[in-house]
Amino acid sequence: MRLHFTALLLIAAPVAFGQTEPGHSxxxxxxxxxxxxxxxxxxxxxxxxxxxEGPDAxxxxxxxxxxxxxxxxxxxxSYKVNCPDGSGTGEMxxxxxxxxxxxxxxxxxxxTMVMVSEGRRGGPCDPKQKSRQVAAMEAQVAAGxxxxxSAMADALLPGGLDRNKCAAKDKQQLCNKLNTKxxxxxxxxxxxxxxxxxxSGLLPAVEKYCGVAAGSTLTRLCADANQREDLEFLGAxxxxxxxxxxxxxxxxxxxxxxxxxxxxxxxxxxxxxxxQGSGDAGSVVPKAQDVLKEGxxxxxxxxxx
Numbered sequence: 001m002r003l004h005f006t007a008l009l010l011i012a013a014p015v016a017f018g019q020t021e022p023g024h025s026x027x028x029x030x031x032x033x034x035x036x037x038x039x040x041x042x043x044x045x046x047x048x049x050x051x052x053e054g055p056d057a058x059x060x061x062x063x064x065x066x067x068x069x070x071x072x073x074x075x076x077x078s079y080k081v082n083c084p085d086g087s088g089t090g091e092m093x094x095x096x097x098x099x100x101x102x103x104x105x106x107x108x109x110x111x112t113m114v115m116v117s118e119g120r121r122g123g124p125c126d127p128k129q130k131s132r133q134v135a136a137m138e139a140q141v142a143a144g145x146x147x148x149x150s151a152m153a154d155a156l157l158p159g160g161l162d163r164n165k166c167a168a169k170d171k172q173q174l175c176n177k178l179n180t181k182x183x184x185x186x187x188x189x190x191x192x193x194x195x196x197x198x199x200s201g202l203l204p205a206v207e208k209y210c211g212v213a214a215g216s217t218l219t220r221l222c223a224d225a226n227q228r229e230d231l232e233f234l235g236a237x238x239x240x241x242x243x244x245x246x247x248x249x250x251x252x253x254x255x256x257x258x259x260x261x262x263x264x265x266x267x268x269x270x271x272x273x274x275x276q277g278s279g280d281a282g283s284v285v286p287k288a289q290d291v292l293k294e295g296x297x298x299x300x301x302x303x304x305x
Contacts, residue, residue: 023049025122032144034113035160035197037151042144044136047125055079055092081106086113097121109163153177156187158209159200175210181225181233184217231266235273246270 026048029041054077055067065083067090072078075094081087086108094100098121106113149167152160153174161170177183187203199205204214222238224230234242250267253259259267 023047023052023125025125026119027122028117028119030115030117032113032115032148034148035111035163037148039144039148039151042140044140045122053094055090083108085109111163155201156183156206157197157201158206159197162200163197171209174206178206178210178217179220181221184221188218231263232269235266235269242266242270 024047025045027043027045029043031041032039054072055070065081067079067081069080070077077092079090079092081090081104083106086106088104088106090102090104092100092102100119102117102119104115104117106115145164149161149164149170150173152164152166153170154177156174156177158171158174160166161174178187184203187201187206190198190202192199192202200209203217207214207217218237222234222241225233225238226241231245234245245263246267249259249263250270253267258264
């Protein structure tokens, strides 16, 4: 979902740009929650005419979103909002003359976004100073959108990038992370959820999004780990490459002739995984049932049975 966030932020704050009466500056913090993610509060300072109050005074000269069905009671307003990409409802509550809170819920393309704002009145100002405030607000919105896109990329969620129409650099960020051990693990450990956006982060979907063949990411990471002798990753994820190392460095070792210090953790983990049936036993480490059989034979020998 990519709504006109600039218009929405203008609505979230009671900005009466067209007024000529004396005004006061307001410090406003607006947080946005969408698609299971909450963006940190975006701060802005606007100049509001003293006589302006309620949602009718909110949108200023921005006509992309419109407000209708305004209902009021002392210090409280409710309304409906319609934007090119979605619609919803809002509520605004004044706490005396010096502060207010508002909440607006917008739905578009089956997704819901919630904007919560808090405003506190400051010193006197000139409400006619419009362009500088709008430019500052647009810059804040753009920064918030970039933060959202970057978060989606870091979470390996192509669906989030597509819905928000994020830039090519965000896709590149996502694909770069896929090509790391951390990114591959994040995608490979996910399970289908039935949610299209979340399921876009499953490994096959992410590899397809990045234009790489299915399974090729792990192949490349294993080759890189083998070259760098990343024994932890090789032992956990690359059995074909781990087996010859285990054969060379672990097989036939004992307490009196342990593996080299460099390989001890690798050998211990490899043996454990093999005993649990998750590795390739080969001839490096005996199977669990063979160990038990051998132990039983030795006990029988001790007792002469």
